[in-house]
Amino acid sequence: MIDAPAWSQDGPVAGAETETGARRGLSIFSKAYFDQFSPVTALDMVQRIPGFSVSDGDTSRRGLGDSFGNVLINGRRPSNKSLSLDTVLQRIPINDVERLELIQGAQPEYNMRGHARLVNIILAPGAGNSGSWDARLQYSPAGRLGPRGIIAYATVQGPVELTFGLDTGTSGNRIRRRRALQDASGAVLELQRDNDQRQYREAVPTLSLNWTVDDRSTLRFDLQGTVWDWHRNQTSFVDAPAGSGVAPLRYEQNQTGNHGHSYQGMVTYSRDLTDAISIQTMGLVNREMWDDGPEAYETYDPVIGYLGAIIVSSTGETEETALRQTLAWTADARHTFEFGAEIAVNARDTGLVLFEDDGTRITEIILPVANTRVEETRSEIFAHHTWTVSDRLSVESGLRYEFSEIVQSGDFQQSRSFAYPKPAVTLNWRQDDQNRLRVTARRDVDQLDFGNFASVVDIADNNATLGNPDYVPQRTWTLEAEWVRQFGEDGSVSLQVGHDWIEDLDGSVPVTTPGGVFDAPGNIGDGTNFRVTADLTTPLDGFGVADAVLNIFAEWYKTSVEDPLTGADIPFAAVREWEFGLDFRQTLAAQQLAWGWDYHWVSDRRVFLAQEQRLHNNTDGDLDLYIETTRWGGVTTRLGVDGLLNNGDDRERVFYAGSRAAGVVDAIEHRNESSGASWYLRVRGTF
Template sequence: MRNLILQATSAVALALALTTASEGRQDAPANTDAVVRYETGFFDRFNPVTALDMIQQLPGFALSSGDDDRRGLGDSFGNLLINGERPSNKLLTLETVLGRIPADSVARIELIQEALPQFDMRGHARLANVVVEDNGSSGAWSFTLERSDSNRIGPRGNISWSTRLGSAEITMSLNGELYGNRGRIDQQVYSNGGSELTETRRINEQYVWAPLRSSFSMNTPLGSDTSLRLDAFAEAWVWHLDRWRQDFDPADPGSEPIALERGFTENHGSNYNISPTLSHGFNDRWSSNTTLLVRRDRERQGPHHFNQWQAGVGFVGASVIEGDYDIEETALRQTVSWNPNERHSLEFGAETALNSRDSDLRLFTDDGNTVTEVDLPV
């Protein structure tokens, strides 16, 4: 469990017209049969910096990204709308999208509690629609120091910026963190059906997790009835582990360890994703959406070193493991929507997806003199 030590946040906005912060705000939601509207004044007590801070305080609502572990795009639609439209698909998390919107740019949040034809529920019982005002250029940043369970202090920061370039709306963000934790595990090994204690173990672990993420979104009209949305995301990360294991004789627990093992590794990886969506309205009843998703993940594990020592002998051997993993996904989804009247809507869709995984695992042994590769049956 992490504990908050220090947090600094800020939001800046540039606009052609300035209004007071309290103008048009209410403290209580305005209710209708199907929609509950929460004006920004309702969230002022929570001192929100971004739209994510506001959504987390929305009564009776829990943010869900859908099933984004499956291949393709069909089940990856969450329960969030931005100005009546889904802001992303499988590429960007909803937390990322909301974290890029300054609270000052939010006009209100609507909680949709019934299926309405103008909102595609996608199987969700409720939707949250964040209505965002065009305030020119705006940005937000946050910086947090967090304490881990082992009293290690790690920083976390986020910066986002939204602007307009001609008729195109552009949003960018950059965030990263450095998290390290230390743990200790004590184990006991029994034999003879659990009646005889044969060994005690002490394991100490230290790991470090350091990701850096960036995202980019652009929404631009291509005519009176056509628009293009482009989402892009990139991430690079490093994960480091140092693990010590000591084995003791239970008959003499205060003695030196009878065996010692050290495992250490540094893994790193990167991934990038891009997804353009072309929307077109044929008339008041018919519209279409074409979405392409391209994802590429690269992970390099190791080398993992597992070195072993024994009392009175010294170094007795080591094993080394290396792994390379490449994952790719390309998906194309086409939908056509028909709204025959104000109470009904019907969507036709088709999708194709191509997924692949390329894995390479290598094992070596080290007897102190030579390093030998082990042939694996896979």
Template sequence: MAKWARHAASGLVLAWIAAGAAWAQEAPAAAGPDGAATFPAAFFAPYNPVTAADMVARVPGFELRDGDERRGFASAGNLLINGERPSSKTSAAELLKRIPANTVTRIELLSGAQAGLDVRGQSQLVNVIVARSAQRTAATTYSLGLRHLQYSNRVGWLVQASRSFQIAPNADLAVDVQFPNLLGRGDSRDVLLSNTGAVTGARRVLGKPENIGVQASASLRWRPGPDDRVNANIQLAPNFNLLETVQAEVTGAGAPRSLLVGHTDYDNNYTAELGADWDHQVSRTMSLKLVGLLSNGSVDQRDVFEIQTFPSSFLTRTQTRETRNGERILRARLKWTASSAHTLEFGAEGAFNYRDTTLDIVNQPRGGALVRVPLAVSNARVEETRGEVFASDIWTLSPAWTLEYGLNVEASRITQSGDQRKERSFRYVKPRATATHVLSPSSTLRFSLTRDVAQLDFAEFSSTVDFINAATTQGNPNLVPEKAWKARAEWEQRLAPRTALTIAAFADRVDDVHDLVEIAGQDAFGNIGRGRRLGVEVRGATPLTVLGLPNAELRVTALWQQTRVTDPITGDKRSFSVPLERQGTPGGSPTFNTGNKDWAYVVTYRHNLPELKASWGASVVGWSGREEYRRVEAITYRRPAPRLDLFVETTQIKPVTARLFVNNLLSPDETRTRTFYQGSRASGAVQRVEVRDARGGPEGVRTVGFQVSGRF
């Protein structure tokens, strides 16, 4: 980590120690003897929240996560609503946006054992308690926003409206409609170098995306009787996207070398999901829950590139890709409170996943015939049938100690048809154990050991072509899930309602590391053996009263980790090669998305001005570079400065919140270096180098926006 980053981290620790002197001046934390923390609705009033998402974002020391990397319905993340896991794979933040803030009575912060549910893999959960239908009236929330992205010369918009209302004394319905529009522009400039560092040319790439979407959803909560609860969710999201691309390349002397003009349409582009669950109280000590989920997705992508190679060559290249995918899940869980010391769970889950892809590439010289471009594994249908049984016990050894342990046994079969045919069967035994020790009402220790199996990405079973970046990734029908033993120790300290500090250390032994491999002279996603991951994560929130700022608070989330695996090409030890994770969106808040990066942090400062009914704040987001190791090239991404976001908001007209924001104020460019080797990276002999200065796009772009949100 850079020297300045170490100094900043030391300063933050000292600030927290200093803030501890002010803890005694605040009211005691609302914590029970089991270490659970409760935040009533009044706790969030200073933030004038519009939806439950605004409230959860202010829970001290908590980071909302979706958990998408986990298999089956276990990927529901760390969110509970009225003590239940949502029967949906929609992101947790999106689900919370559909719940009006005035219907939330309190928010509870729990450990996995305290939740008493099938929430394996989660050390902390947030439980949003929503008032029953009979206790509240209809509520509507809305959000209207405009945003301008740097370089785009266009203004995009966001319109969202949600309404929650009672349709019967024992049932309520929430509906949500969104119309996001993102109009951007990317500007990348490459310098082409020889192996000696001499400039051999330059390239400029302009991208102009236009992403327009519609998202409609509805959620039903029904209580047909005192022993039954039914929840249903439905969502449909069609998208209307296109992309225009221009790429020009010149020689070292400035003479034109090539010109490409591209147009990409995304037709028949949608996702749809239907989920439902039924919870029946069989007896005072036993309950049964059934969950069903059905989802479908589709996208037809058509790329047309007109390519002029000077002085006289002209080619039209057409790439047509059609993708269909879907998932079906059925799950049953029986919960039995056998005694005051033991809560047992038994269950089973069955799932069927599929992805069907076709890719056709055709070249046509000017005035010439169509020439089909062959590509291995360009057409593939992948299906997975999976079954799982599980059992667990939450054992309360004493008021201070709780042990949650369980076992999952999974069997699956994956078949692939199309250009290649393959059928494989897998069986995994996945034990887990979590011990929670409540040191005091404000201090908790947690220790966990879990056997984890990652979800395969079926897109990697078929080949893809990135023509603009001249990168082909071949489909790999032999890909297997990454598996890991994950150990974690976590200490949580809460001494005041707005003061929390969580420090966690983790160590993972990873088998079948997911990375890039070589197949028949081509790059492909695959498995490269055993690796390890070690790290430390810190989450904290504190008011700054001790610094004379009674209405200000600081929140920090940070992670440092080290990954190591043996490179299959060179035989050297290196970090995991990872895809590019984004740290935020142009119009949204920064996200803590670390992936396998060496380090990352998000620091947020907020200052309320009660006399002006306003607030302002800033977020600083930083992360390390990343490397990608291919057969003949090494790609390095570097970002010279952190992302800085600023906002000012006012509640002069309640319950309306008006917000002006500038995201990525410094607009730092991202530098990408592609180093190509002779033969392969094992040779160590550099053939050529491309250095790209990327402006615009999802990260290197300044966004100015204005948003009005409220409820009625």
């Protein structure tokens, strides 16, 4: 087994004392605890810890500081922005795991990095030189088979551990759409039927190297690549009411493809300078390139034939390079400090070409900000302090200050500079062995979506979105409290209440050009978000259902922002009012069987645009069922069905004559989109 430092990325600081037990907020889960779930890899085990959800950190935020996950291996973080926790944990066979520890509340030897809880996987002596595999065959309503396979193997050679992985597969689903277009009085103008057949293929190889250089230093290297290819063939039949029936109005056809590749690499060097001081250096390189089209939307008359087409072609490339240096100091048994700096360069090149073919000639349609490059250079300094006030109380505090410059070139040229302080403080209080309270106050700055700086078109929805060079990152002040209670060996309940004050909320703003009124991504003003989240995991033996576990998740949001067109309060476009989920599993040990189901349901969502309003409705929720066994060949075999209640998602679009603020309805479109239920057979094992 490779020594713990080989997993190094962000582990216990030098000189910190390691204590366990309830006094330090540590719950231990033996390997036998997970037998009822028939785990194959460490990921299966972690996902079954009551009240815990795997998180990679917020990779959508800026730089490396927020992209640390909430799972440790032998006390050290194994994941980073180039390698997800799911990928890492899928590569650890269950035979290599000795036990799991649930860490609740800030500990001097562990940097929580904003997470309320951490899971620490303790590897068994001699772990390594082992592998896992996962094979899946999915049958879609289109009658297509989609195979997928994952294989991973780790080998230990002295102080070096190498882990190889490959995730590859194909999928092919068919989406059916039904559309009805009405005028303002409700009279039907058009009826449309879409048959949208898709096929997707990808391969994701990974490589990790962990090297214990000496007693005080470690080196870790992670590399992941992705190659993908996506195709779509869509046919649409549009009819018009005629008497008691319908008459063909037009026929539309669309064929397109998307292909690309990406790679992410990260290196981490850690060294203990003394028993109390350690340093860590991290470097990241991330590149992605893609090519869309040419995508032709062709229109045919049932009598005349070909009428014309709109042709779209686009290319893109993103770049991210980052360097982070930290110094950790354990001042004494109660105080630990971390200081450091980070610099990152992010960029995106986008090219978009749009043509109109009228059957006689092809004419280019000029869109503003269609070809552009956006580059951000960002630097940050930070300090973090963990104070263990007592066995029951700890306080985490920190301050980050970032400076950034955004330069846009191409169709639009502009340069802007920003500076943002980002303070944070978290109080963790353990009332007793069962109850814990966490209160957090912080300021966040969201990662810029560089796609918002460039124009895009959606021919299927007859919609163009202009790039917005004046877009700025959204900032949020948050006050949040969470109460967690554990009961018995398998039970956990948590309640989280939070309030967000958001500056320059991301949204859609109207832009008037000589070609008409368009929507553009932008900042629509300041808004608020009050939210309540509840999570319950409980065994059902007390309800007469033996060896069964139920998880209930519910979340409610109350969002508000001033409509830039009407001045009225409206909800956030990207946030639904509520979300609800159930997850049930029962183990029948004597029969070597288990079965379960999960159900997920979300509320409606409204989107407000310059000349349009949309209502999205998730009609019946998502129900998945499965049954699995371990009785054949020592492997876990599962048969399941996803989307059993899939009657489609509804969408209503209300089009206005002129500005939405005037309220004059021009037309209404109703659409139902469904891909149906899909069956799968999954077999997993270790070697």
